[in-house]
C-alpha cells in the first residue's frame with residue numbers, strides 16, 4: 170500500500186538519489202526534482218526499471234515558481250505531497266577574505282533561498298491536507314560548526330538550521346513537522362569538487378583532502394548516501410511524529426554537540 174507521496178529536490182544523483190530510492194522502497198510514490206535534466210532522466214529510468222512509482226520535474230530550487238510546479242507535479246500525478254525533502258545544495262571552498270559577490274549570491278540562492286521556497290511550496294499544499302506532512306531539509310556538520318575554507322557554505326547551513334526551527338514552530342499548528350539531516354563527509358560529486366579545490370589551494374595531491382577529512386571520523390569510514398537515507402526514512406515515517414525543529418547529526422562522529 171502506498172504511504173503517500175515524497176518529493177526530493179536535487180535527487181538526480183548523490184544523497185538525494187539515495188534518499189529517493191529509500192523512500193520508494195519504503196512504499197512512497199516519489200517525485201524527483203533536479204536542475205540537471207540528463208542525470209535526472211537517467212535516475213528516473215533506473216527507478217522505473219526497479220518498479221518504483223516515480224515522476225519527475227526538471228527545475229531550479231532558486232525559483233519559487235519551479236518549487237510550486239514540483240509540488241503540483243506530485244499532486245497532479247499522485248494526489249498529494251506528504252513528504253518534501255529540500256535536498257538540493259551546492260558547496261563553495263575558499264577563504265573568507267577571498268569571497269566574491271557571485272560566490273555569496275550562488276550559495277545563498279541555492280542553499281537558503283531554495284530551502285525557503287521549498288518550505289513555502291510544500292507547506293501551502295500540506296496545509297490543505299488532513300494529515301499535515303513532513304518537511305525535511307539538508308543541513309550539514311557545517312551547520313553546527315564552521316570549518317576553514319568552508320565559511321560561506323557553513324553560513325548557509327547555519328541559516329538552514331534557523332529556518333528549520335522557525336518553520337517548525339510556525340507550522341506545528343497544521344501538523345507539519347520540519348526537521349533537518351546533517352551529514353558529515355559523503356563521497357558524492359560534491360566532495361570530489363571540494364577535494365579538487367583543496368588540492369589547488371593547498372598544493373596537495375588529489376584525494377588527500379578527502380583522506381584527511383575521513384581521518385576525522387570516529388567511525389573511520391566515509392559516509393554513504395544510504396546512511397543518510399536510513400535517517401530520512403525515519404523522519405518521513407510516523408515513528409518520528411513527535412519530533413520537530415531538530416537538525417540531527419548523522420556524521421559517524423565528527424561534531425559532538
Ligand SMILES: NC(=O)C1=CN([C@@H]2O[C@H](COP(=O)(O)OP(=O)(O)OC[C@H]3O[C@@H](n4cnc5c(N)ncnc54)[C@H](O)[C@@H]3O)[C@@H](O)[C@H]2O)C=CC1
Pocket residue numbers: 178179180181182183184185202203204205208228229230231256257258259260279283307308309310351352353354355356357358359360
Ligand atoms: N556530500 C557531502 O559530504 C555533504 C552534503 N551535504 C548536503 O547534502 C545535499 C546533497 O549533497 P550531494 O548529494 O553531496 O551533492 P551533489 O552535488 O552530489 O548532488 C546535488 C544535486 O543537486 C542538484 N542541484 C544543484 N543545484 C540545484 C538547483 N538550483 N536546483 C535543483 N537542483 C539542483 C544537482 O544537479 C545535483 O544533482 C546538499 O544540500 C549538501 O549541501 C551535507 C553534508 C555533507
Ligand SMILES: CC(=O)C(C)=O
Pocket residue numbers: 260309310311352353354355359360
Ligand atoms: C559538503 C559538506 O557539507 C561537508 C561538511 O563536507
